[in-house]
Amino acid sequence: MSASREKKQRQSAGQNLTQKELKEAKEAQAAKRKSILYWVIGVVVVILVAALLIWNSNFFQNRATAVTVNGHNFTAGEVEYYYNSAYQQEYQLYYYSTMGITGLTNFNPATDPKDQYVDEEQTQTYYDYFMESALDALTQVAALTDAAEKDGFSLELSESGKETYDSTISSMKDNATTSGYSYASYLQAIYGSHMTTGIYESCLKRAIMLTEYQQAHQDTLTYTDEDYTTYYDENKDSIDTFSYEVAFLSGSAPSTTDEDGNTVEATEEEKTAAMEAAKANADKLMADVEAGGDFAELADTYVQEDSANTFRSTETTGSSLSTTYGDWLKDAARAEGDINVFESTSGYYVVRFLDRYLDETPTADIRHILVKAELTQEDDPATEDVDESTIPTDEAMEAAKAEAESLLAQWEAGDKTAESFGELAKANSDDSGSASNGGLYTQVEEGQMVDTFNDWIFDSEHTEGDTGLVENTNSGMYGWHVMYFQAWNDPSWKINAKSSFQNDDMTSWIESITEGYEAVKADGFKYVG
Incomplete structure (x- = not known):
């Protein structure tokens, strides 16, 4: 039946209804339209509520591509994994600095990384530095993954890798429990709101696998005796062991106490006099040793009454020598028995050279x-x-x-x-x-x-x-x-030496396989942080 004929039949049927029946039919039709409208509105509301819940759960954000590297897509959670890994490394240096080890970092975890700078010239914030590190890491991940596949390297963890993976996960869960967190919430506390257990475990597994691949490549590197000889010749001042004797004569002026028991610091004149006295004693000690005296016994007679005998006979590699007298000891002209005096900020060293050799133990x-x-x-x-x-x-x-x-x-x-x-x-x-x-x-x-x-x-x-x-x-x-x-x-x-060779060669290898790879921020990058 055609649509026009069907329409006519409906119209004809309507003409046979009474006014009352027509009214009831219109009311029923209106009620039906109203119920359909309410149902549609209800469906829309449910969809909107569900979408809001999904959005607040980071469902979409966790799946959006934040960075692409030559066909490899990375989410916000993966970016934050490497960002916060860089952050944690810097935090570790900060922790060491609180223990008195200076010069490691000027980073302060109490300040927003965006509000502090890596360099004195203030050309890069710590936020930019951490993000740059994250993007560099993702670039390496992409390049290493491609290289591993090209080399036919198994992308499955070895037994040792599995042990590392399992123990790391176990430690993370233990730390979470100790800190009063669930495993998932602990990961978010460390790596950011977009971190999930799945993303973390995937990143960890990939990191271990790629480390195994790099180790496999490193194990193929070999070096000749000529390589080692060249390395020694270029670094002998740091490699050689130096045998020497040294005594320190303090030039610090002692403080005094006034009648009220308060400490009175030495005057500049007293400090100068103390250093001059130490210099005179150091020169005399050197002369006595050159005359054939016993260095250890003589050193004891020249130290201040309230100072301990600082004489010692020692051996150390050139890389560990004091900067005060190290260059003198390293001088190729040094001969057994050479002796000299060296000034420091608080006194004088008397140093006698004994020997220099390559330790082949x-x-x-x-x-x-x-x-x-x-x-x-x-x-x-x-x-x-x-x-x-x-x-x-x-x-x-x-x-x-x-x-x-x-x-x-x-x-x-x-x-x-x-x-x-x-x-x-x-x-x-x-x-x-x-x-x-x-x-x-x-x-x-x-x-x-x-x-x-x-x-x-x-x-x-x-x-x-x-x-x-x-x-x-x-x-x-x-x-x-x-x-x-x-x-x-x-x-x-x-x-x-081998470690130095390997570091140089591995750096060159990484640079070669990452050539042409570039991390590009995608639309999902807005969710990072």
Whole structure:
């Protein structure tokens, strides 16, 4: 039936109705239109309320593209992850500065990053610096991801990577609980309102995976003996070990006390006189030593009555020498017995050169299991110079030794490998600094560890797989070590040289793979911050 004919039929049917029936029909039709209108309005209201709830939940903001890098899209939450990672690094430097380590940063977390500057010229705010760091990080993420795929590198975490991932998530959840937050709210408190557990875990997994990829590339880098020789020749003043004797003669003028007990600082004339006296004593000490006197004994006769003897015979690398007399010691013209006087702001140093050499002592890779002795004593008030509560009894030390012997026997009854020793360390060591790593310490330098530990390690007869027991009587570490010698390693200078090579080569590699990559802000960037 055509529309026109249908319309006519409706009109014809209407003509056969009474006035009352027509009125009722119109009222019914009006009521129907009204109910439809209310239903439509209701649907619109529900949609608006739902949209508002979704908006307030950051549903759209969390999914909007904030930054693009060569086809890789990143959300506001991902940008904030890297922004706040840069922030946290700077905050760590600020924390160190509160402990007296100066010159690390001028950042103040109490001030908005947009209101403080990185440089004295005030060309870049800390906000811009953190954001620049975030965009640089995203650029590297995109470039490294593409490079990994191109190289056929697996984008799945290794077993070690999975352990790192799981332990990081676990630590984050523990920190959240300790701080009184839920896991999700704790992440937002650290990284910003757009951070979700999904975004955080995705960023973390990607970061670990890309770190593994970079490590895999670094492991392919090799260097020749010629490389190391060139490095040494260019840096010998920093690498060489310097053996010398030094005594410090203070030139500080002592303060006095007035009749009321108040401290009276020395006058400028008194300060000048004190420095002149120190200089005279330093010159005389040098002359006496040159005449054949014993440096250590003579130094004691020239210090101020209220000063301790500051003489010492020492060895240190050139990179650690005092700037006051370091250049003199590094002078290639230095010969054994050369002696000189050097002024500082508070006195004078008398320094005698003894030797200079390249330390080729190998470092060592070792594993250990620490068995701490149980502390059961209470402090005895009668012994003021001893705190018995921190010292184990002889019985406790014997018990620790017995446990160490048992662990060693347990290892010897197995396959006797470094890996099995590591598993034993993970399960039994009281050394929180190495237990999770299988008790492993790598590239240990001679003199780095406590005496008994050091003496066992640097027994020149050691070969891979050697084991032993070492007693530890240092405060806070009383007990016994089960030792495992894993391998001799390169000397420290060579390890440092390799690290320098790798840093340079990895920097060049990153620059090469990020060439042509650019972070571009998208519409969703307005949600960042």
